[in-house]
Amino acid sequence: MIKKINLNDGININVIETSKFKSNVIAYYIVRPLNKDEVTKNTLLPVVLRRATEKYGNNLLINRRLEELYGAKLGVGVLIRGNKQIIRIAVEFVDNKYIQDDKYIEEVLDILDQVVYNPKIENKAFDQDIIRKEKRNLKQRIESKINDKREYALESGIAIMCEGDSFSIPALGYIEDVDKIDEKNLYEHYKNILETSEIQIFYTGNENKEIETYFENKNYLGRKNILKVERENLLEYKDEIQEIREEMDINQGKLVMGYKTNIPYEDQLYTALVVGNVIFGGGPNSKLFLNVREKESLAYSISSRVYKYKSLIILDAGIEFDKFEATKEIIGEELDKMKLGDFSDKEIEIAKKAIISSYNSVDDNIGSITEMEFDNIISKDDRTVADKIKSIESVKKEEIIEAMKTVELDTIYFLENTSFREVE
């Protein structure tokens, strides 16, 4: 059961008690608007915070402290949810019943507090040296996106499709904007974030009143002008399909196809879209997997996914370079079948089971429990897992057809190697 404590200044404490696990999680989710202005700063900030604090002056000391705390894991990063960029700072640690140390919880809370609220500061700025190194590392991380061809193709495809919309912004930010950041302006940004952001704090784990009380009584200084990030817009349909090809020295082509729909996630029909996508390309049982991979041997991997907050469907496949046209054609035929209702009750049943099973598995993983509750908050969804399962179960074939009829191909992106010759 989730217990919510609203501190009325944009800070919410969410406590999810479960006695199933040997570990517990405390997480801060700091919600920011996704925009070009701050995306790069938001990405850099948590890694800077993770490197040194007032009490633990360098990374070595932080990491040694965590090891002493029985391998507590302090993870930082950013997530994208529609038009929101979320800074997540979390600690996962062993439950005290295996350690039996009266000070343990206090010490775990302390190191998290150090990282979030007590960074290493000099003259109202972050440590210059740390900023220099982490800027360099961030640049490397952005550049290294090209190392994973599939992810690279996906991000490129989405960026092209969503050009002009905030959803085209890459989660790690922009190389050219890294240079504009320095120890002073990032510190300003940090102060501003702590004052103005919606902050969701989670404790998920074994019953622990100490942690609850700690967050309830904590002094969150200087909260003002709390920023409300409005719900994102859906993208408008375009008249023409755009096809972009990019050349790279690779062995396998990466195909990305982006589709728009006009069904917001709040809509009753959205559930039908989710079921429809699973039948279309959502798993090893989907039309795409069975026809493109199993029947025609055109691809090793092919799958499609619904991007909830923007109501998009994005498909990606790894195919041979000369199978581009053939694969495109089959994919088109399979989507038409969906729109015409050419799928069986059994396929619907199977798709529903897959979705229900993944809902049911959520409560076996402490991270998934936390993440699902966070997503519920972001999307203002107060349904329980049981409610969600019920709504999946009630989806009818006509609704799936209706939902799939709104799915329109918008962008085709193909990463290819036209000079590739099979080695004999």
Added chain:
Amino acid sequence: MEIKLYENEKIGEKMYHAKSKGGLNVYFIPKKGYSKQYATMTTKYGSIDNEFVPIGETEVLKVPEGIAHFLEHKLFEEPDFNIFDKFSELGANVNAFTGFTQTSYLFSSTENFDESLETLIKFVQNPHFTDENVEKEKGIIAQEIKMYDDDAGWRVFFNCLDAMYYNNPVKIDIAGTVDTIMEIDKDLLYKSYNTFYHPENMVLFIVGDLDFDKIMELVEKSERTDYKELGNIERKSPNEPKEVRQKLVTQDMVTSNPIFYIGFKDDKLGLDGMEESKKEMVSNILIDMLFSSSSEFYNEMYDKGLINNSFGGYFSGKETYGHSLIGGESDKPHEVYETIMAHLRKPAGEVLKKENFNRIMNDEVGNFLMSLDSIESIGNSATESILENFNMLEHLELMKNIEFQDIIDRFNEHLVEEKSVLSIIMPAE
């Protein structure tokens, strides 16, 4: 049927074991309150087992590279239905993977566990290979191989093994090559299958909120019992020199920065059970002490800009091979290599400190306990341990046997320059 129960009260876990009528070793770890169930059926047969005496024969047979992985794909074939369909109908997720020394078939379910388990056992124990379906699979697997050919992380890893080893089949890419898989046919698949997919050579591991008696009932209802006695499978062990084959290997690929692995070839081989598990643990603690983000050395290299947080290392080994791998991204992989070698040339007493040992042991305790929260992680690590004749639930007890001196000894014998190689992927122009 004799049921053995092992219980570890300190960590609050227990494990059941029994042998079925058909000769299958079945293990079960109950996890109360979990919605998911996880079952994995594993044969002690992987990519390195490519020279062996087939069951019922006397001569050693050399099979094409990648056949274990090919076989894994083909077991999903049934004459009249599709295995993926079947599991999907049951609402369960089925998958499989091939490693160097094992092939595992697994599913997770939140309903219909009984029928899913029956299906798993039946499809793994009943192969259906035809000339036609073997040919068709070659196209799919060729695509999979090409996908890995574009994966810089995968290439730098196998290039490193290729540099370390002369003959040990661990150096061969698990999926084989586009050429070698073309040599695979129905008969070779049956020979490999009949030899290695014998219940005596397999382990069924189940985790979840279930009942063991019921599990055994299901196993015995679903399994085949017409197996002939297997005896010992004769696997040709590689004739592998202690020296590394090549000190440096580089490849150009489309990447942003150079990616590297430094490999150390292990020559303390042939261990089993506790001894092998202890060696693995000691090696990993040693690597953590030297190279993890809590070491001074890591932070020095990080501060110099030589490494970023992709840097890390681990030991991986089995009875017939072993190596430590240290890797990451760096603009200057050669300088990283030289810096590490200079560090390793220092006396053990200078680079390894008792207080660091104690702290890392603490860390290990927490890591192990937290890993017991995931039923998939339990199923996979426990299976791996069983194949090495070790009981994973005794992890903490085994750790107590590790002393600081063990770490120093391992440092002196294993992490030495002569046994090292450097593998680099350079960004293509």
